Amino acid sequence: MRPSGRQPTDMRAVKIERNVAMKAEGSCLVSFGNTKVLVTASVETSVPGWLRGKGQGWVTAEYGMLPRATGSRTRREATAGKQSGRTQEIQRLIGRSLRAVVDLQALGEVQVTLDCDVLEADGGTRTASITGAYVALADAIAWMEVRKLTKGVVLKDSVAAVSCGIYRGTPLLDLDYLEDVEAETDANFVITGSGKFVEIQGTAEGAPFDRSELEALMTLAEKGIGELSVLQKQALSA
């Protein structure tokens, strides 16, 4: 019944391949089915101006899509001369999501930038980005710990994200592009490894939804995040 043939409660095949970028302090190639995102974590010693001298760090994110990650070619933002509203919205979300599990004091006066570049887009690029960014961040923190650059335990929890939606009346987990385009309601959930909510963004694309539908999506999301957390742990212990 799903275009992909999956059951409503099935995630796509998720893979997280670490250390794919030789020069970054942390990196991974994360795929949710045919969606593929290359994430790097860069540790830099300069923090934003408003944080300078406060002995505290910052975690931020930037997001981009290669022009032909999509079915028809999308204009390159560097050529257009600016990032789209959508891009900015996504990269702000990724940054907030990661900061929710980071102790910025323990990080020290350092900035970690998570660059999430979509190589192939098939729905869920922001949720794959967040899920992979946690892994790249964890590697960058480990890199810092080896060099005794941190001031305590930096990561308070893990974090992952998944999208759910109401598609032809049925709540589905982890929408791909075909499902996403047609879904009446689309919601993104960012949830910690311990099951707490960091962010929830639900949007009625077609008809407005009611509270019970939102509850159903939450339950699906909790299931999906459970699986993603296990995969993150496996990747990081590999």
Place this chain on the structure above:
Amino acid sequence: MRPSGRQPTDMRAVKIERNVAMKAEGSCLVSFGNTKVLVTASVETSVPGWLRGKGQGWVTAEYGMLPRATGSRTRREATAGKQSGRTQEIQRLIGRSLRAVVDLQALGEVQVTLDCDVLEADGGTRTASITGAYVALADAIAWMEVRKLTKGVVLKDSVAAVSCGIYRGTPLLDLDYLEDVEAETDANFVITGSGKFVEIQGTAEGAPFDRSELEALMTLAEKGIGELSVLQKQALSA
């Protein structure tokens, strides 16, 4: 216990003054306490390129803040040469929220732009904008109906928005600036007059939240939207 002295379930005083802009097809000045937003609805006969010739209309929004709407002067975006990510995020939200209650076919090949300009900012500028934008839009649609420009019933429902948050452990309705800055969790709800959800955006600013907290915020939001819907109806029938 709230800085404002309100009860946790109290909205601020909300006022909606219609027809404040002589030249616009619809307009209102909406205040949520000390937050004041001037909203105009402009009916234009040209639609975005990708809609041309499809016999269907579009509703979009733009958002701005006067430089001294805030405690210290904010740089004017026209001088900076671009809209911030926050501005784009908000105006995209306003547009989506209004489109959720509009029958774009019935609107005909026409674009309605909702300009939401914040004269004074004290928290909740996006929720006040959405709440006022519905009233300005309703007036613009009425203006079109008088001129027989619509092709059926355009407005399927009313829509309003409110923010809620967990502040020092207590769920509060309609955060003002002081509460917003300190809230552990902040959520914006866009809900129709008939009680359906159009958009929900919840963010853990401090500690992640759990499902029961989100439930509490939803209940508060439903109460607030109920009151806002009544005020919108009163304003439109005045």
Place this chain on the structure above:
Amino acid sequence: MRPSGRQPTDMRAVKIERNVAMKAEGSCLVSFGNTKVLVTASVETSVPGWLRGKGQGWVTAEYGMLPRATGSRTRREATAGKQSGRTQEIQRLIGRSLRAVVDLQALGEVQVTLDCDVLEADGGTRTASITGAYVALADAIAWMEVRKLTKGVVLKDSVAAVSCGIYRGTPLLDLDYLEDVEAETDANFVITGSGKFVEIQGTAEGAPFDRSELEALMTLAEKGIGELSVLQKQALSA
């Protein structure tokens, strides 16, 4: 004979309402007939780079129009990505006009920014802006004086502005939009309370004008500024 029914030497009804922006050090809503401008004066402790450390202040202005201040919607400059030539010309004029009555040494190393945002445009937005900006500035200076932040008498005089024009062969005071569009000659005058000229900008929109016509416009302007100066004084003593 004027579209507005006014006599050639009549100003429109002018109103100046102070303290309309809670957070600004000075503010007013000034109307010249249907033209309405919200002016705020913001006191900031940083001055432009080339003035730093010179013990002297600066007064500058920014000008904007809400998109639907005009009969048909005007594109928002923040969206367009830059201020138009007209906007820059006007805000440079406002800044120069105010600086002409300010003792920048007495101001101390402080910058006052006058933000003039047009809520409704019906001709004369720049002259209303200057006239209102003086009132907002005076309030901001008073705010500084209370806090002993000035180094002597800052305001050397008051200043106001009015437009005049030759319309169907007759010199008119204070053009509204309909008159402005058709005027053969259009001139803006910035004049101090003591009757001295700060700026005069006369432009032949149709046929060039001769010296006697310019003389007639000057005489009208002096009459108009006399009235505006009284209104400014009344507003400030209210």
Place this chain on the structure above:
Amino acid sequence: MRPSGRQPTDMRAVKIERNVAMKAEGSCLVSFGNTKVLVTASVETSVPGWLRGKGQGWVTAEYGMLPRATGSRTRREATAGKQSGRTQEIQRLIGRSLRAVVDLQALGEVQVTLDCDVLEADGGTRTASITGAYVALADAIAWMEVRKLTKGVVLKDSVAAVSCGIYRGTPLLDLDYLEDVEAETDANFVITGSGKFVEIQGTAEGAPFDRSELEALMTLAEKGIGELSVLQKQALSA
């Protein structure tokens, strides 16, 4: 008594050399003393969008300064990514001044662009630009007439410009840079060959000025324009 040793009523040496740009339909190198401006007039068959199909033409101007036209190097506007407010103000003035003597109907559906590029700046670059632009425009119109491209007499009059100012209490004609920097009042006059005013822009740089001072400047300007008009005629008949 003038830094330049000139009498108060003396213009600088003015030269107008025609046909300095091989490819332009009209061009000249105009110098007012050490100020040198290269002006070209380009005839193009496309008019601005809002004029298309109206059988009428347009005259417009662009202004630029080579980076080292000035005492210390000025940043190139192409590198800065935008034209300054001053540049826009000047090019708008040049365009308006020229249009005042052009019959746009007779021009036909054609745009003439006057490019005024300052090779050396020593005060009066905008007045030299206007004075030279008239000559380049006259040549471009002559070029069109030879090809029977006009629809009647295009030029209704000639036009030239000069600056005057109050310097150490004395009214002076044609300020150079050293005088301009120190002048209490600075005024630019655009006047036709037949002695009518097209534009007057007077600014108090120091103390405000009174009406009699403005009168004195006007008298000087009329003298200067008289001389410039003769030089324009001589150049065009050479």
Place this chain on the structure above:
Amino acid sequence: MRPSGRQPTDMRAVKIERNVAMKAEGSCLVSFGNTKVLVTASVETSVPGWLRGKGQGWVTAEYGMLPRATGSRTRREATAGKQSGRTQEIQRLIGRSLRAVVDLQALGEVQVTLDCDVLEADGGTRTASITGAYVALADAIAWMEVRKLTKGVVLKDSVAAVSCGIYRGTPLLDLDYLEDVEAETDANFVITGSGKFVEIQGTAEGAPFDRSELEALMTLAEKGIGELSVLQKQALSA
């Protein structure tokens, strides 16, 4: 003697993996040692304005680097708001190089865009880009041929590129980053499969070079291109 341990006439290990981007008409991941570039070829039916209606196509290229392709993070061009001069130079070179082997008439009124995005940078990103772009282009042309969209033989030859340089007095083939940084002279060669030159760009980074040195670099380049042409053929026949 080379930092990499290679002989002066050795290329790095070169790999070309085709069909790495599901949605593109042609694509490959090309690596020259540790330099990795993802190339996609996109076929679009719209050509640049100046080619419209001429029955002829266009081939163009865009180049980008992921922020952490480099040792320290490079600012994202989409964030900076423009492409650097270096980026533009490179993408113009790639486009010109490919067009040299394409019959634009035979291509028909179609544009093929080669997007070259550097995943890892270790010297030679532009030469790897050109070498890979030929393979992606060949696949896109094959895709068109299957659909009978071409009007004859589009590819007149193959094309590849390599850099050479004088390093500590010795001519070297295929510089990596460490060699490139220190090289006295650096030259990029674009050469067809049949051994003709399409582009040569030699630059003295340190001391100027003489003709015999350039000859030595040309000979090395011809050797390298010979090997690259074989690899391209193998990749395309795989």
Place this chain on the structure above:
Amino acid sequence: MRPSGRQPTDMRAVKIERNVAMKAEGSCLVSFGNTKVLVTASVETSVPGWLRGKGQGWVTAEYGMLPRATGSRTRREATAGKQSGRTQEIQRLIGRSLRAVVDLQALGEVQVTLDCDVLEADGGTRTASITGAYVALADAIAWMEVRKLTKGVVLKDSVAAVSCGIYRGTPLLDLDYLEDVEAETDANFVITGSGKFVEIQGTAEGAPFDRSELEALMTLAEKGIGELSVLQKQALSA
């Protein structure tokens, strides 16, 4: 046989007129036939950020074309809001070429900017720019030496540039516009007074070229540079 009537090995008439810009530390007007470039050298005491405090200087260049330097008017880059890729490519080339003959240590912590503004374009604007820039730079260095601002011999050699091309099968020296447009191959050579190569950029515009053709162009270039070096010396000793 050449459109210009020149022999294949003939340069156009080249003129270098020094000290054409009163305010610059060095300047010249260089013409290669009908191509005319105004070059100024500006000495400034601030160097780029990454060089600060290293006791070493920098030489850089900017390039521009007046809008009507070309047969039809070219859009002004300051209006377009950015420099084209071509402009950036050229100014980077000019800067590199000059730096090749400068001892940046001997220059001291000073930046010299070469502004090359094309007044008339008839092919070879970049080669004329480099040739003239050397002369302007030499004058600026002499200006510094008189003031004892240098720390040793700054200029290690002279440098000049010329373009050559294959036109209808024949190698030609110093292409003008008509030849350049039609040339099968176009190459720019930057060569020192002592005959060493600084830069070579050869491009097949039509059919790819072979090594013997490139050899022929090099020989022509060496002849042309020989002549240009003599002219530079003559100009500097005049």
